[in-house]
Amino acid sequence: MSALRQLRSRPWAKYVLPATAVVAAALFPFFRPPLDGLMDDCILALIFIAMALGLNLIVGFAGLLDLGYVAFYAFGATVVGWWASDHFTGVGGDKGVHVGVSSFVEQLPGIHLNFLLLIIGAMIVCAIAGAVIGLPTLRLRGDYIAIVTLAFGEIVGRFMQNGDEITIHGYKLSNGRESISPLDQIDLPFLKQFDSALNLRPFYWTMLAIVLVVLFVNLRLRDSRLGRAWIALREDEVAAASMGVPLVKTKLTAYATGGAVGGIAGAFYGAYLNSVNANQFVFGFSIFILAMVILGGLGSIWGVVIGAVALTFVNNRLIPDVLDQGAVNDFKNSLGLSFSFGEVAFGIFGFVLVLMMVLRPQGILPERRRQIELTENPGEESVFEARA
Amino acid sequence: MSVDAETRAEPVQPSSDGALLSTDRVSKAFGGLVAVSGISIAVAPRSIVSIIGPNGAGKTTFFNMLTGLYQPTAGRISFDGKDVTGRRPDIITSLGVARTFQNIRLFSTMSALENVMVGEHSRMRAGLFGSILRTPGVRREEREVRERAADTLEYVGLNSSLFDTMSSTLSYGDQRRVEIARALASTPKLLLLDEPTAGMNPQESARLTEFMERLRGERDLTILLIEHDMKVVMGVSEHITVLDHGEKIAEGGPQEIRNNQRVIEAYLGKQGG
Numbered sequence: 116m117s118a119l120r121q122l123r124s125r126p127w128a129k130y131v132l133p134a135t136a137v138v139a140a141a142l143f144p145f146f147r148p149p150l151d152g153l154m155d156d157c158i159l160a161l162i163f164i165a166m167a168l169g170l171n172l173i174v175g176f177a178g179l180l181d182l183g184y185v186a187f188y189a190f191g192a193t194v195v196g197w198w199a200s201d202h203f204t205g206v207g208g209d210k211g212v213h214v215g216v217s218s219f220v221e222q223l224p225g226i227h228l229n230f231l232l233l234i235i236g237a238m239i240v241c242a243i244a245g246a247v248i249g250l251p252t253l254r255l256r257g258d259y260i261a262i263v264t265l266a267f268g269e270i271v272g273r274f275m276q277n278g279d280e281i282t283i284h285g286y287k288l289s290n291g292r293e294s295i296s297p298l299d300q301i302d303l304p305f306l307k308q309f310d311s312a313l314n315l316r317p318f319y320w321t322m323l324a325i326v327l328v329v330l331f332v333n334l335r336l337r338d339s340r341l342g343r344a345w346i347a348l349r350e351d352e353v354a355a356a357s358m359g360v361p362l363v364k365t366k367l368t369a370y371a372t373g374g375a376v377g378g379i380a381g382a383f384y385g386a387y388l389n390s391v392n393a394n395q396f397v398f399g400f401s402i403f404i405l406a407m408v409i410l411g412g413l414g415s416i417w418g419v420v421i422g423a424v425a426l427t428f429v430n431n432r433l434i435p436d437v438l439d440q441g442a443v444n445d446f447k448n449s450l451g452l453s454f455s456f457g458e459v460a461f462g463i464f465g466f467v468l469v470l471m472m473v474l475r476p477q478g479i480l481p482e483r484r485r486q487i488e489l490t491e492n493p494g495e496e497s498v499f500e501a502r503a
Numbered sequence: 504m505s506v507d508a509e510t511r512a513e514p515v516q517p518s519s520d521g522a523l524l525s526t527d528r529v530s531k532a533f534g535g536l537v538a539v540s541g542i543s544i545a546v547a548p549r550s551i552v553s554i555i556g557p558n559g560a561g562k563t564t565f566f567n568m569l570t571g572l573y574q575p576t577a578g579r580i581s582f583d584g585k586d587v588t589g590r591r592p593d594i595i596t597s598l599g600v601a602r603t604f605q606n607i608r609l610f611s612t613m614s615a616l617e618n619v620m621v622g623e624h625s626r627m628r629a630g631l632f633g634s635i636l637r638t639p640g641v642r643r644e645e646r647e648v649r650e651r652a653a654d655t656l657e658y659v660g661l662n663s664s665l666f667d668t669m670s671s672t673l674s675y676g677d678q679r680r681v682e683i684a685r686a687l688a689s690t691p692k693l694l695l696l697d698e699p700t701a702g703m704n705p706q707e708s709a710r711l712t713e714f715m716e717r718l719r720g721e722r723d724l725t726i727l728l729i730e731h732d733m734k735v736v737m738g739v740s741e742h743i744t745v746l747d748h749g750e751k752i753a754e755g756g757p758q759e760i761r762n763n764q765r766v767i768e769a770y771l772g773k774q775g776g
Contacts, residue, residue, distance in 0.1 A: 331635075332635050335634060335635045335636075335637055336631075336634055336635060339629060339634035339637075339641075339645070340624065340627045340629040340634060340644075340645075341629070341630075341631060341634050342634070343613070343617060343620060343621050343624075344621065344624055346610065346612070346613060347610045347613070347621045347624075350610040350611055350612060350613065351608050351609075351610060351611075353572060353608065354604065354608040354609070354610065355610070355621070356571075356572070356591075356592040356593055357570055357572065357592050357596060357601075357602055357604075358596060358601075358621050358622050358624060358625075358685060358686075358688075358689065359592075359593045359596035359597055359622070359624045359625030359626075359689050360593055360621065360624050360625075361591065361593040361594075362591075362593070368631060372631065484612030484613065484669070
């Protein structure tokens with residue numbers, strides 16, 4: 116434990132290690148074919164890293180347990196669904212509305228915006244949504260915040276799943292469980308339009324760039340006036356308020372910032388999947404992201420990155436490719452058991468979390484603060500915090 | 504002895520004009536329970552004033568109203584010429600009121616230095632985007648705040664080797680020091696100390712008493728304290744307000760309070776009853 120802390124305090128571990136990791140990540144696609152299953156998994160891992168880092172701002176830093184983070188994925192993806200598909204056929208006449216899109220997309224009806232605009236739109240929508248979720252929780256603490264955010268996530272999910280029955284001026288809110296599809300391929304200024312059927316590399320690099328920006332934002336905020344205020348709030352709300360930290364503003368900033376990050380990732384995820392799939396807007400998704408944060412270490416930026424990568428690969432590699440195939444599958448069949456591990460994926464995540472809480476409650480790579488609290492100063496409070 | 508206190512400081516007359524802090528018949532009821540009832544006090548600038556009273560007299564509740572943690576049920580509070588009744592705690596702090604808590608409430612996973620830096624929150628300007636971009640202005644502010652926080656910790660007498668120690672692993676006395684430093688970091692005009700000597704031995708209490716005098720002299724602070732240690736109370740305060748069952752039963756200089764029949768009864772019970 117102390118060896119790890121020593122390692123992290125060395126300058127080469129602080130700069131050289133992350134820089135090497137970034138270069139390796141950037142070069143990785145050159146070692147794989149343009150269309151590749153592993154690259155697909157890596158893109159998903161990057162998306163989940165961004166989402167988990169966004170949630171970490173809310174839960175890890177500010178200590179506001181948010182169980183409805185899926186709402187930001189839903190909003191982010193819906194922004195793309197609305198403004199980068201033929202969902203609003205008829206708007207702008209037969210020609211549709213087009214801003215900064217390729218000549219091919221310009222022929223299509225509906226609203227079509229450049230992906231950069233969609234990202235900005237998703238950020239704004241989700242920052243507002245975050246503040247709206249935050250409002251009813253301002254007077255609440257701990258578990259009660261969790262209940263309100265949980266309900267909010269459910270409300271958003273249900274609206275999207277039944278959105279085909281809800282119309283505004285004749286336009287459906289969403290396509291319900293049919294999902295809004297197809298969406299425009301990602302189109303960025305100065306770059307050729309992406310094509311997920313031919314080449315995954317541009318998607319990978321774009322998402323990597325987004326993750327780097329999100330990481331940067333996380334690191335900068337952690338060691339800032341705002342970051343300290345969030346942690347103060349997490350530690351002792353009464354004392355924080357008495358020291359001049361405005362509770363409402365500080366909490367809403369946490370929700371809005373975390374939400375905006377989730378919105379960016381959600382917009383990219385939607386565009387990458389080429390559909391706004393309302394079937395994914397469920398409670399389980401929020402828990403999946405939260406599990407990444409807890410597994411990695413609440414409040415620990417690098418821990419959360421590791422947690423997100425680990426769970427993505429458990430979900431997309433370990434379960435379908437290792438457990439449900441080959442030797443494990445044969446062994447399972449030889450016992451006369453007939454089930455697929457994919458069907459009990461959440462059970463497996465739950466088991467991983469239970470193991471984690473028993474063996475290493477501070478997470479894989481814990482935040483320096485929480486680590487000390489849990490290992491050197493065991494008390495009633497720390498036990499409670501590990502649970503939250 | 505109290506005589507020292509009286510010769511050392513000019514006697515301060517309580518009156519609401521010219522007072523830094525004054526309350527006008529402030530009350531607080533929790534449901535049917537009246538914790539504080541109609542308390543009026545006036546605290547002159549650069550004075551040291553104590554609030555005493557038996558347990559459950561409503562002293563901390565009164566403090567919590569002064570700092571905005573509780574909304575008074577009735578009455579008005581004015582500070583530095585402004586009506587602050589029911590204002591938010593952070594606003595009252597930014598106007599110049601800082602406090603410590605009866606049971607130390609440091610941010611346990613933050614270092615001593617970071618705790619004090621949080622105290623400067625209301626004096627800082629860095630916003631969300633400034634913090635992300637770390638503009639030259641934000642960078643400078645951050646550096647200045649860090650240096651000032653270190654100075655403040657030095658001022659309260661924390662060993663500089665402990666500045667980066669998690670506050671929860673500090674000794675009790677050091678935690679008290681950090682808490683006072685954190686309160687001082689917001690450059691207050693009025694410092695509220697809630698039982699600052701709780702858990703201290705007589706030598707430490709005496710040192711704290713001296714320190715309060717120093718704070719007033721060097722930092723132009725007005726100090727309002729809740730205290731049980733009568734030696735400290737009588738030694739340091741120019742004016743004392745006594746609460747019992749949520750009501751003000753006496754006020755005056757140390758000598759008056761010492762001889763006040765109602766105060767003696769409140770503490771010791773009625774004689775010959």
